[in-house]
Amino acid sequence: MGSLAESPKANVLIVGSGGVGTMAAYSLEKGGKARVTAVLRSNFAAVEKNGFQINSLDHGNIQGWRPSEIMNSIPDVSKQHNIRPYDYVVVTTKNIADVSPGVSEIIAPAISPGHTTIALVQNGLNIERRVIEAFPSNPVISGVSFIGATEGPKGTIKHDDHDVLIVGAFKNPNISPDVSETSAKRFVELYGSCAGIDCMYEPDVKFTRWRKLLYNSSYNTVATILHMDTSRMRVSEHIIDDLIRPIMMEIRAAAAAAGVNLPLELIDKMIFADTFEAFFKPSMLQDIERGNYIEFENIVGEPLREAERLGVPAPTLRVVYGMLRGIQWKVREAKGLVKVPTSPGGLKYGGANVKRNVT
Amino acid sequence: MGSLAESPKANVLIVGSGGVGTMAAYSLEKGGKARVTAVLRSNFAAVEKNGFQINSLDHGNIQGWRPSEIMNSIPDVSKQHNIRPYDYVVVTTKNIADVSPGVSEIIAPAISPGHTTIALVQNGLNIERRVIEAFPSNPVISGVSFIGATEGPKGTIKHDDHDVLIVGAFKNPNISPDVSETSAKRFVELYGSCAGIDCMYEPDVKFTRWRKLLYNSSYNTVATILHMDTSRMRVSEHIIDDLIRPIMMEIRAAAAAAGVNLPLELIDKMIFADTFEAFFKPSMLQDIERGNYIEFENIVGEPLREAERLGVPAPTLRVVYGMLRGIQWKVREAKGLVKVPTSPGGLKYGGANVKRNVT
Known part of the structure; x- marks a missing residue:
């Protein structure tokens, strides 16, 4: 010492x-x-x-x-x-x-x-x-x-x-x-x-952090949900159009409401961020493949809460958040932190077994 | 004969x-x-x-x-x-x-x-x-x-x-x-x-079909995306609150706009539709586990298009649709119907390899 x-x-x-x-x-x-x-x-x-x-x-x-x-x-x-x-x-x-x-x-x-x-x-x-x-x-x-x-x-x-x-x-x-x-x-x-x-x-720390969220809240999360590298998403085209770009636009709108200007050109830059030939698996996907927890609260939960606090619609982020929360629940179960009961007693959504075929 | x-x-x-x-x-x-x-x-x-x-x-x-x-x-x-x-x-x-x-x-x-x-x-x-x-x-x-x-x-x-x-x-x-x-x-x-x-x-064929969509567009799809049985979703509670119920509410609103009245009680009935002890895997999840195509266009795409045609917001369905379309793309690739190129030439989202670390 x-x-x-x-x-x-x-x-x-x-x-x-x-x-x-x-x-x-x-x-x-x-x-x-x-x-x-x-x-x-x-x-x-x-x-x-x-x-x-x-x-x-x-x-x-x-x-x-x-x-x-x-x-x-x-x-x-x-x-x-x-x-x-x-x-x-x-x-x-x-x-x-x-x-x-x-x-x-x-x-x-x-x-x-x-x-x-x-x-x-x-x-x-x-x-x-x-x-x-x-x-x-x-x-x-x-x-x-x-x-x-x-x-x-x-x-x-x-x-x-x-x-x-x-x-x-x-x-x-x-x-x-x-x-x-x-x-x-x-x-x-x-x-x-x-x-x-x-x-x-x-x-400008806020700018730096929101800018990186453009990538992390979109590619990183969708890759995790779909188990897919970013090059395949780009080959499909529709995954970019249906999911990646809408998420980036919601992040951009939330950032703007929070006083951070992310130029529109940044979104196109971020869509092409990964070297195509790398077939890159973002970090959250790597985490889930290793059975690790995912850091979805700070990457999606916080910008979503910011957006909602500021009155900015973020419907895609909201659903992605719900999916990631479900994925984290599975990690908890795999690590033994959630015990799945074999019968529905006492659960909020347990009882009242109406059979599906008679509804 | x-x-x-x-x-x-x-x-x-x-x-x-x-x-x-x-x-x-x-x-x-x-x-x-x-x-x-x-x-x-x-x-x-x-x-x-x-x-x-x-x-x-x-x-x-x-x-x-x-x-x-x-x-x-x-x-x-x-x-x-x-x-x-x-x-x-x-x-x-x-x-x-x-x-x-x-x-x-x-x-x-x-x-x-x-x-x-x-x-x-x-x-x-x-x-x-x-x-x-x-x-x-x-x-x-x-x-x-x-x-x-x-x-x-x-x-x-x-x-x-x-x-x-x-x-x-x-x-x-x-x-x-x-x-x-x-x-x-x-x-x-x-x-x-x-x-x-x-x-x-x-x-009333329309009523029958929209009613079944309450289940199929929610449990069936989310189970597929999360690889999860319906009992675990109910144990988590938040998967029901964040995803299943919002989807059912969107289907109900779209049905109403299409002239079909699905009583609110039906939604609670549908949430409890499966026998808890069965840890049921809905059909679309079974399909994807077998490497088969999923019938997402008629189960999600059509009600989504109906909702949008009728001016009914369906933000959850929209994202779920995008995810399922991505999952179907993976099935196509696995069946050899999509060939993933090793270089980005000619792709809409291929070129312009801006490196992620300099954006």
Whole structure:
């Protein structure tokens, strides 16, 4: 453990060491301005033994790489006095708003009030709300990542789409905007110091997040419901016309009502966003294929609620939301969190067995 | 082949010998007033050799049963002069409006103009339109079936939900309504003569069809999209609240605009329609699990088009329609009818590969 005197580097804790988190750890260390501790879970043993095996578009083939430190649980800075306060806690886990524990609960032991900046490198809208509530005196910053990086066998990362990270400060009403913005800009400096990375400061966080929703609320969700890559949707044509474009138009209208102007040309750009030849499966589809929870509340639920609050019709999003909620219910059942009864007693929609054939 | 003199029985051809068709053949023969010829396809060889093996809730265990005659293709009455004109051609196939050949093309060789009544024992709305167009001088009658009957191994039928058939005449503007109605009533007599069957004449065909759509456009479609039985939907509660009930309400509103009053109580009845303990998978889900086409055009497309024609909002149906169209596209691909190109040249949504990470 270094003291401040020994190490002028920023002290960074990364929570979530799948593809996105591992590449963030790598870039921050490689940039030379940060000392990274990575919290690993399922891959801790593999990485402790052999390090990460990274096959990276931006950085080449890297065998046996390790960040400065790895841990298998969130450190408690109030009890472990040999730990220097974290300057940044970078959260790169999925944001599953409807499943406990939430992000705030998970990271709480590592946060030094009034000091640590919390960087949410996650998808969706309004993800900062609960975090600011839980840590009112800390800067919270937004990272919108366009990297393509996934973990295969434990500790093995395939990084196949260029690392672009757009950073800005969320508005925390309890602290000066200057503090949050300075912290966001410093994070850009730390991250962007690594060669081959595009890390940009963008003060308009709302714009960045709504823009990414154009893709995530449409392709990502419809791919999940239909179990279909984005190239096949484009070949069909009607999936774009019936579903993808209407969703994008609803997001655009909701964003406009929320004061964010997404130019119409962006929609056509987003429709062609994926390289056709990649037959790309968006992240939520990959999650569901692995039996994981889907982060549909922040990607669809929040923009839908924003739209309805602002009086903007979002009929396609509403149905997509209902479908994804049903899909999440199946994941819960598969994980044993929902027990399906064999008889209808006590269920809201259980009783009154009117036979179908006599109705 | 019997002549009219030898056989006073109605001469009936049944097209489609899955569960519904086979049980119709059985009931018509057992009632003693019809001579049935069944057109078999994939199960012809099995049935020719061993007959049908029927395990029936209404009729018990029946081994090696055969209708009066079986054929492996539609007979051509204009060329096979030993065939007495069919009084009824009963169509119990799925009605896949978007896949050729259509019902009219399939049955054409067996229809005697001005004589044969065409009985469509099929789901959905407006299924009679193309048939009346193709056979303007023939009565066309509607059969709405509530039977539960499926074919397992070839020639093996499991009949596990009571046979209820509601019959009425479609309006054929080219012939007297009396002729069509008389033919419908006679069909009820033929079919209902079998003990254990509920076959009813119902003059209000539109009401019967819209009523069944309450179930088919909601449970049947959402089950297909989510791969989920109806009991699990009811356990979740939100799938009923978010999707099933809104669809039923849209169908009810569209029906009202089309002059059909579906009482509100019917919706609650339909929500509880399936026996909870059955964990029932509706027919469209069964179809998709078998890799078969789904009959979504008549079950969702037609009521949606009716709603939009009549100015009734049907936002949920619209999205469900888009999803089902995507699912049907996947079936087409699996059957080799869609060839997915490996490069985007010439596609409407192919080119302009703007990389996602720079948008």
